[in-house]
């Protein structure tokens with residue numbers, strides 16, 4: 001469980017009922033708590049450059065939700081910053097601390113407003129951070145899952161690498177919340193995903209969610225090509241087969257598979273925040289692809305991508321349950 005070493009509350013969050021409950025809970029754990037002026041978050045710089053161990057309690061102020069394609073229609077921001085220390089994530093964004101938002105009721109009202117347009121609308125709860133580590137404090141996922149179950153055209157999804165899912169198992173979810181577990185080989189996890197649970201623990205958490213009737217998917221990303229990568233990814237699929245044999249998922253299990261890629265700006269940022277990164281960011285070994293709005297990324301060449309596709313299509317065909325490959329990119 002995430003245990004911050006220092007908690008800061010922005011003044012404007014103090015009037016919220018959720019802040020009072022959170023404060024009580026954090027005080028009972030003897031955590032140091034300071035109230036700061038709104039926006040004065042620089043005082044909350046963490047113990048190291050990422051500041052993962054500081055918890056900031058704030059009010060979310062943006063008027064509209066961000067679009068979140070291809071995973072969902074909109075992102076709902078319960079938390080930003082993450083206790084995980086995955087190198088590729090640190091390369092892509094500049095984080096300073098874990099921040100939770102206490103005006104959850106305002107966010108849920110906004111969800112209702114978006115849903116009034118009549119069409120089915122899906123919200124994504126993990127675009128800015130993994131939401132599981134802060135769940136024991138905020139219960140934001142539990143509230144959203146139960147809220148979603150009561151709205152006729154709302155769906156909810158989130159991705160996680162973490163495994164503390166027990167508090168979600170007994171909720172009334174009506175199969176309207178989909179949990180996507182981000183998994184990878186043990187080599188990748190131990191090299192690049194410091195501070196996150198093992199492959200086996202993640203699959204076992206997925207098993208529990210399947211047993212509780214939730215629709216479940218797997219995000220296998222980033223897929224890295226390294227010595228023995230084929231054997232390792234086939235072993236990962238073998239583990240899925242073994243551990244999930246008796247799960248009997250209620251809906252086809254989805255797979256989203258994404259190969260490693262990076263932007264030059266992310267490479268530069270990585271070298272600022274990680275002293276000696278393991279992440280393969282050697283531009284000579286990758287090919288450059290242009291994306292929308294003139295942004296481009298370095299990614300594996302076509303022949304390597306073909307091998308990745310072939311491996312997953314072959315391996316997943318042996319799973320003992322219904323599945324759907326959403327994409328391999």
Ligand code: SF4
Nearest residue numbers: 082084086089129130
């Ligand atoms: S667990 Fe997810 S959100 Fe957290 S650092 Fe790793 S990739 Fe980023």
